[in-house]
Amino acid sequence: MSTPAARAAWRVAPGGTIAGSFTVPGDKSISHRALMLGALAEGDTHISGFLDGEDCLATARALGSLGVHIERPAPNEVIVHGAGMHGLVAAAAPLDMGNAGTAMRLMTGVLAPQRFDSTLVGDESLMRRPMERVVVPLQMMGAHIQTHEGRPPVQIRGTPQLRAIHYSLPVASAQVKSAVLLAGLYAAGITRVTEPAPSRDHTERMLGAFGASLRREGRSIAIDGGVPLSAARVAVPADFSSAAFFIVAACLAAERPLLLTNIGVNPTRTGLLELLRRMGADIRVHEHGVAGPDAEPAADIEVRRSLLRGITVPESLVPLSIDEFPVFFVAAACAQGETLVRGALELRVKESDRLAAVAAGLETLGVEHQLLTDGLWIRGAESLAGGTVDSRGDHRIAMAFAIAALRARAPLQVLDVANVATSFPGFAALARAAGLGLAAA
Numbered sequence: 001m002s003t004p005a006a007r008a009a010w011r012v013a014p015g016g017t018i019a020g021s022f023t024v025p026g027d028k029s030i031s032h033r034a035l036m037l038g039a040l041a042e043g044d045t046h047i048s049g050f051l052d053g054e055d056c057l058a059t060a061r062a063l064g065s066l067g068v069h070i071e072r073p074a075p076n077e078v079i080v081h082g083a084g085m086h087g088l089v090a091a092a093a094p095l096d097m098g099n100a101g102t103a104m105r106l107m108t109g110v111l112a113p114q115r116f117d118s119t120l121v122g123d124e125s126l127m128r129r130p131m132e133r134v135v136v137p138l139q140m141m142g143a144h145i146q147t148h149e150g151r152p153p154v155q156i157r158g159t160p161q162l163r164a165i166h167y168s169l170p171v172a173s174a175q176v177k178s179a180v181l182l183a184g185l186y187a188a189g190i191t192r193v194t195e196p197a198p199s200r201d202h203t204e205r206m207l208g209a210f211g212a213s214l215r216r217e218g219r220s221i222a223i224d225g226g227v228p229l230s231a232a233r234v235a236v237p238a239d240f241s242s243a244a245f246f247i248v249a250a251c252l253a254a255e256r257p258l259l260l261t262n263i264g265v266n267p268t269r270t271g272l273l274e275l276l277r278r279m280g281a282d283i284r285v286h287e288h289g290v291a292g293p294d295a296e297p298a299a300d301i302e303v304r305r306s307l308l309r310g311i312t313v314p315e316s317l318v319p320l321s322i323d324e325f326p327v328f329f330v331a332a333a334c335a336q337g338e339t340l341v342r343g344a345l346e347l348r349v350k351e352s353d354r355l356a357a358v359a360a361g362l363e364t365l366g367v368e369h370q371l372l373t374d375g376l377w378i379r380g381a382e383s384l385a386g387g388t389v390d391s392r393g394d395h396r397i398a399m400a401f402a403i404a405a406l407r408a409r410a411p412l413q414v415l416d417v418a419n420v421a422t423s424f425p426g427f428a429a430l431a432r433a434a435g436l437g438l439a440a441a
């Protein structure tokens with residue numbers, strides 16, 4: 001393993017302005033799901049706009065090890081030759097899911113009902129993340145799964161006859177919901193999942209598009225077991241979570257309106273737009289027409305520079321903006337007045353403890369803040385100090401602090417940035433083209 005000093009880093013010049021019209025890479029959540037459902041379907045699934053990032057490539061490699069034939073005719077295009085619900089075969093070695101929590105949790109749901117055993121492992125960060133949350137409901141369905149004190153490796157003894165259950169999720173988690181629904185495809189009877197609050201619904205939409213028998217009943221989703229999936233065409237929109245860095249950058253420093261094109265605007269993902277608008281941001285969303293209720297909506301998003309004011313974030317918006325908090329906190333650090341986020345305990349178990357990582361970065365930047373058990377309080381500053389911020393190997397922490405340089409008085413070093421390639425390959429080049437003074441350190 002490389003020492004921290006040898007790890008990739010950025011040096012970002014202070015200040016600058018943002019401008020341009022561009023898109024960002026494809027949606028990570030949707031790309032993972034398209035691969036998995038394509039693998040379980042009958043026929044060939046054609047995916048366009050696929051995210052060619054390390055996380056989704058880990059899913060593709062794992063499915064390849066399980067006997068699925070996957071073609072890559074172009075960088076962002078994939079053809080998955082479906083193996084069918086019962087066509088996966090045992091992998092010869094443990095499946096390495098890299099940094100991808102989504103891949104590990106959803107694949108646990110896919111692999112629990114198979115006729116063979118599997119083991120899932122990951123990188124240093126993933127090996128520390130909680131898997132109990134998916135194991136508990138799957139065990140209620142009759143699955144045989146072992147972890148190491150709730151963490152990977154995840155060892156699955158395949159159990160073809162799972163029971164359908166009704167599971168009430170203790171926390172709003174799309175990954176847990178998805179793992180149960182995927183296992184429910186194989187269970188005898190109707191599997192029902194109830195969420196405490198809405199979380200991203202890509203799995204439900206895509207299962208519908210692949211012909212699963214699925215119904216939404218208020219906060220519950222019911223799926224009939226034993227219904228085969230049929231291949232589909234999946235057009236993946238650009239990832240809202242990647243666009244978020246440039247949305248905040250433009251709020252802070254747009255020279256002219258910034259236009260981000262073909263961005264996924266599924267309402268279970270766009271809580272950040274509501275938060276920034278409440279802070280005073282001028283953001284206009286030009287929606288494209290959608291093909292049907294299961295299609296993923298996309299839009300062009302126009303952002304102008306605005307004076308931001310601090311807010312108290314309603315807890316109901318936390319699951320709808322969960323991955324955007326690192327960059328939201330940067331917006332709060334540059335806003336006038338105080339911002340308070342509570343009810344965001346989940347941020348402590350992402351790729352890093354994001355509350356702690358952001359608090360440490362804000363300390364370096366001289367921003368008054370208080371780290372709370374389940375959130376952060378921040379008093380915005382006129383300008384930020386420069387200095388060295390450790391991303392802790394977390395892609396979104398790295399990109400968020402690169403954006404903070406727009407309001408810094410001195411250069412900012414961001415350490416340990418290689419994992420940006422998990423979700424946003426090409427971020428550094430795009431950030432430079434948009435106006436950020438970012439260079440490899």
Ligand code: S3P
Pocket residue numbers: 028029030102172173174175176178199200322323346
């Ligand atoms: C994801 C769900 C969210 C999110 C993650 C991707 C998904 O995690 O933070 O980046 O694709 O289902 P949780 O399910 O843990 O909330």
